[in-house]
Amino acid sequence: MKKTAEHQNLLAQMQQVAEGLGKTLAPFCEVVLHDLTEPEHAILAIHNNLSGRDVGAPATELGLARAADPAFEQVIANYPNTFPDGRLAKSTSIGIKDSQGHYIAALCLNVDLTVFRSLNTMLTQFGSVDTAAAITETMAPSGADAIRQRIDQFAARLGTTPRALKSEERKALMRELKESGLSEVRRAMDIVAAYLNVSRATVYNDAR
Incomplete structure (x- = not known):
């Protein structure tokens, strides 16, 4: 797809959005901006790099599908994903369209669930009580x-x-x-x- 002045402006604005989200959601969320007008070198910016990819890397299969179909779902939120090293992730992909209704970019958020699942396990363990214990006690007044x-x-x-x-x-x-x-x-x-x-x-x- 030939890149127009409108496309360049949208991509420039989305780079600012990606940077802001990256700073806000660091360090647990990778923020990736894909330029779908150049799918072979789609990654335009990547913040909090958790996947090991580089700027200029190609689009994923999701990005390719979106670039090929203007009717493709614009927001796909909280779908399960996996980082290259096997870590579980929760991802959200947001398609960005131009004034003609064609996808020209995608903003993707990839959350590393490893830390949160470990934290959840610790909190569950810390907050557990022995319901089988024979002792019943309350420190609050009756009623x-x-x-x-x-x-x-x-x-x-x-x-x-x-x-x-x-x-x-x-x-x-x-x-x-x-x-x-x-x-x-x-x-x-x-x-x-x-x-x-x-x-x-x-x-x-x-x-x-």
């Missing part, structure tokens, strides 16, 4: 869970979070807790204040 659950339900109905409740919403919440009898739970005001991240004085004022 605290019921209060927190009611607050969560109240906030969810409003499409917000407990700590984002406004003054009038907190007052309505306190009326609901009173009607349900939960305000009679020992240290109820302390529990509510801590969960809403406000002072006890604020909670007492809202309960009036």
Whole structure:
């Protein structure tokens, strides 16, 4: 495909986008800009190089398919991929079209899943508890869970979070807790204040 002034401008702008994404998503995400007008030397820029490819390397089979078909899907997100050394990756490919509807570039993001999977394994192990243990203990006052659950339900109905409740919403919440009898739970005001991240004085004022 003959490269026009429009193509050159689009590619120049996309190089800036690729650089910005590369800096933002470093070091776990490779950002590659492909020039589909020259598929044999497609890679125009590569940031956070995780695949070992070089600028000037040819397009992948996905890039070739997109370059050959203007009707090819423009955004393919979060598909499984593999780096040359076998590491698992999650990839997203975004096609860039010119004013005539032809693909002239592709911006590809390749996330190295190795670190995240290792981290997930560690977090799962760290957060695991022995549910078969005979001992049952809670450090929260009796009824605290019921209060927190009611607050969560109240906030969810409003499409917000407990700590984002406004003054009038907190007052309505306190009326609901009173009607349900939960305000009679020992240290109820302390529990509510801590969960809403406000002072006890604020909670007492809202309960009036």
